[in-house]
Amino acid sequence: MTSTFVKNVGGDDGEGSAGNGLLCFTNCLLAMENGSLVEKDLWIDTSKGIIVDSQKTFFQLRERPSRIIDLGGAILSPGFLDIQINGAYGFDFSIYTGNDEEYVSGLTRIASRIVETGVTSLVPTIITQEQSLYPKLLSLLRPRKTKGGANLLGWHAEGPFLQLAKRGAHEPTLIRSAPKEIESFAETYGPELSATPPVVNGKEDVYVKIITAAPEIPGILSSIPALTRPLLSSSSSTSSASSTSSSEKKEYGVTFSIGHSIASSDIAAEAVKSGARLITHLFNAMPQLHHRDPSIIGLLGVSPAFNSSPSSPAKVQTKTSGSMTPRVAGVKEGKKTGIEVVKKKLNLASSTPGVVSEAISELPTPPGSPLLNPHTTAPSRAASISNLDLLEEGWRPYYGLIVDGIHSHPNSVRLAYMAHKDGCVLITDAMAFMDPHLPDGIYPWRDGKNLVRRGYKLFIEGSDTLAGSAVSMDSCIQNFARFTGCGLGEAIKCATYNPARCLRIENKKGTLRPGADADLTVIDPVGGDVLSVWVDGREVWSRE
Amino acid sequence: MRLIIRDDPASVGTYIGDYIAKRINDFKPTPERPFVLGLPTGSSPIPTYKHLIGLHKAGKISFENVVTFNMDEYVGLPQDHSESYHTFMFREFFSHIDIPPKNVHILNGNAVDLIGECKAYEQAIKDAGGIELFLGGIGEDGHIAFNEPGSSLTSRTRIKTLAYDTIQANARFFGNDISKVPRMALTVGVQTVMDSREVVVVVTGLRKALALSKAIEEGVNHLWTLSALQLHPWALIVADEDATNELHVKTVKYFKSIERVQEEVERNHEEVRRNSEGRQGNTW
Incomplete structure (x- = not known):
């Protein structure tokens, strides 16, 4: 000490x-x-x-x-950033009871208490909501400074444009596609999607908007370039590949994160080329690493020297038309059975509603997947991004890691980190039960069920089913340093500079410059x- | 002139640090009557700065009423460049002590009027009451500040072109790219140093051995500008064993004996002073 x-x-x-x-x-x-x-x-x-x-x-x-x-x-x-946190200290960002004041007091309670875990900025994360609730919730989550507490930087909307098969705890009936592409996004999230950052002391402040979506869902991939086009006024510090946006085009400044998805390697790569910068809770709610089609996790292995994903949009379009390349044809059988398994499990899962560890309680990935083809693929903008731009930064996305030792095995954590150090972003993905002062014990939960809290592990009573994360960021950092063998300095970087860079706010947050x-x-x-x-x-x- | 020889650079730093601290404390500086200190950059004085910082952190010395003048600065190098002498002084010394920023003087190598800058610097030294103690180092060619071989021994603060050796020696700080090393500097003159009431010079390492021998064993010569020190009434050189390699055994022995005698004289003097103070105390 x-x-x-x-x-x-x-x-x-x-x-x-x-x-x-x-x-x-x-x-x-x-x-x-x-x-x-x-x-x-x-x-x-x-x-x-x-x-x-x-x-x-x-x-x-x-x-x-x-x-x-x-x-x-x-x-x-630098104060820690948590860019994926569902709640803490008994408050859940995703639950709105109709009372603005109550919601705001929940927000400020978390902001003022979470500083004890070293977090000075957070991006409250909401899971899939009723569509009508989005405008209200997102407006309540506009950036907020709280007296004596952490900064609330904006919002992370996880859903509703997710893959049903990887929906985790998200309500299946609310999950949707984006048939009208960018218009569907605007419809769903409401005016906050295109809102500009608040002005503090004559200067534009930070406004973080993160959307986790599955790029293989119709209308998503083609919306990424428009969504991620940076807000011109607020992005003066960062040069972007797509800063050529003309004034008549709407700017959203969204950080697009791939998650709850079964995107194939090709689609995942295409999403990154289109502007996706982040992977939501790596390893969770996505296909496991398959060596022939490593899917989303495989993005960590993309080489700037050898880009195995299709470099021309034409190739992706070929696949959309249904014709299979010989390479994947052999696995076609497996894919079919895979879908059947998914369907079966889906029915099973929908009979047990409730929030159950939305990152881990997912359907097992059937062998042969991820081979779902994109339903539609609009002409990609990849062609407009030069190879040089890809080499510079965005050729591999950042990835969120829940380092509680449960949601990702220590070996997996190290594997990911060794593959792509600069992309590593520690997240807690914490639930309302995150509170370092909460003693171990049994707590009433929803639907008459009880939760058992043991350390920062949460189980449903009478089972070994994990019910989400209750890990704090300071514990994540300590775990990460132990799991990977990197020093505290590198672990801290993954909770400060890396997330700040991912969100393009490293001129203000996550740094001592x-x-x-x-x-x-x-x-x-x-x-x-x-x-x-x-x-x-x-x-x-x-x-x- | 005195030459003090210590085993290694760290001991040299400790010796000089203690010496300067004692001089400042004995001076009892006030805002009206500050202690004016001349300071060098380079690797030689770093152990001295380290020791002074340690003394400051231990509460044994304050720089609150110390005014400093640095020897030199490159021309055209941004002030916040990693190799600028502003950066060096802030990193190695000023950021760790309690000196008020307004007491610090470093030549501005980016001034529009470089000649005016040099003249104003000389004036500022005068206005501060002259330099009490100038700490210096030397180059392998015997230069003090950027007064390269051939500099006038009566020179004042001015623009200097750096010698080819110096540029080469400094290239290691600029990615080993000679073209990136500044070719000019502003520097105090030999006379500016000679005008200070006391001069203390650090000389450490084998590479400085020849320069030391030329400066103290041969005549006053503008090709080894440090040799001007022979004409100074109160000069002290502190060297490590390596730096004495080119000296005659006789020279080394002589200065070592001076040190012993000096210590004895100082001890006796201290005793006499204490006794007289004690007697005074009794009579009161």
Whole structure:
């Protein structure tokens, strides 16, 4: 355990009193963007709530911090980001009871309490809803700053454009396709889909919109380029391959995530070329790795030197017309039986409704799948993206990993990480039962069932059926460091810089670079425990 | 001149760090009467800076009333470039101590009027009351600051073209690409250094051995600009064993004996002072 020591230079006695508002963290290891830990000071401006360039402040502004905090050798990390979290502390983002105030108070409760897990920014995730509920929920989930709590960055809509066979806990009757392509998206999600970021102090703030969808569902693949076209005004810091959008085209600025899908390798690759940047809870709700058609997981192995997926849209179209290439023809039988199995299991599954670990309680992937062809494939925009662009960044997507040791086996976690380090994004996918203070025991749940909580594992009473994740982000980081053997620095990167880059907000979040928001998490370098947390340059939580 | 010899660069740093700290503390600087310190960059002074930082963190020295002037800066290199001397000084020293930013002076190599910048620098040193102690290092060719061989020994702060050796030596900091190494620098002159009331020079490593021998065992010569130090009334060179490799055994022995005598003199003087203070105390 490390101790902190506060020193005020120049006679002022700390926060709120005299002094220049500058604060220096010293005797600490900074968690850098490349995953290294570097012994260095960090200067922040507490009045503006941002990290400052210390050297420029010293030589050009002729200022040095009036307050110094000695972190006693602790790690100083950017605050953690959780871009997939269903709820926590007894509140579920997906449940709206008709009362806005109640919903907002649930949001703020989570925001103010979750900082104890080191999370300073989160993207509340909602599972498939009644279509009429989307406009309301998404408007309530507009970015929100809470006093003394984590930042709510926007929303992650998981569904309703999902693959029925991989629906997990999503209500099957609400799952749909997008026959009118982008129009179907606009219809479903309502005005928030095209909303612009809120303006704070004359500057556009972050507005994260993530949609998890299955690209093999009709109308999805062709909608990706339009959905992911960045909001021009808010994307000044990032150069995008598709920044050529003309003004009459609507901009949505969505981060498209492939998930709850049985997309074939070809479709998955096509989705990435079209602009998909993320895979939702890798390994869960998708076909397992098949060496002949590695499907979505196979995207982690795509080589920039050798792109095995069809490079011309024409090839994909050939497949849509029904003609099979000789390579897949041999597996045709298997595919048929596969679908039958899916159908059978579907009937079985629909008789037991309720939220059951939506990432893991899925139908087993029948052998031979994923070989469903795209139902429709509009002319791809891949042709407009040059090979160079693919090489630069987007040729492999980021992927979310639930590192509770259950949703993905430690070996699988390491396998994925070794395949694609820079794409790794830790997520909790936590349910309302996520609360580090909740003691182990039996808790009433829905439909008269009880839940057994053991550590951060949740079971349905009387069974060994997992009922979702209750893992916190700080535990995920510690687990990840253990599972992969990487140091804490690299594990932290997967919960800070990687998700921020995925969302193209790495100029403000997930980094310690000057100008970024002073959202910080202080971590014990030995065990990885969170020691204190800062949001907008203010301490919002500390252990003890 | 005194030459102090220590085993290795770290011990040299400790010696000089302690020495400077003592000088500052004895000076009892105030905002009205600050201690004016001249500072170098380069690898030689790093152990000294490290030791001074340690003394500061231990509460044994404050730089609150210390004013600094750096020796030199490249021309045309952005101030926040990783190899600029602004970056070096901030990274290696200023960020770790309590010096007020307004007390720090480093030449601006990006000034529109470079000559004006040099003149203003000389004036600023004068306005601060002159430099109390100038800490320096030397190049393999015996240069002090960027006063390359052939520089006038009465030179003042000015623009200098770097010698080919220096450019080559610095290439390692610029990705081993000679074309990226700045060719010009602003530097204090030999006379600027000589005008300070005390000069302390760090000389460590085998590669500096010849320069040290030329500077102290031969005559004053503008081809080894450090040799001007022979004319300074209060100069101290601190070298490690490696740097003495080119010196005569006689030279080394002589300076080692001076150190012993000096210590004895200082001890005696201290005793006399304490005794006299004690007597004063009794009479009061």
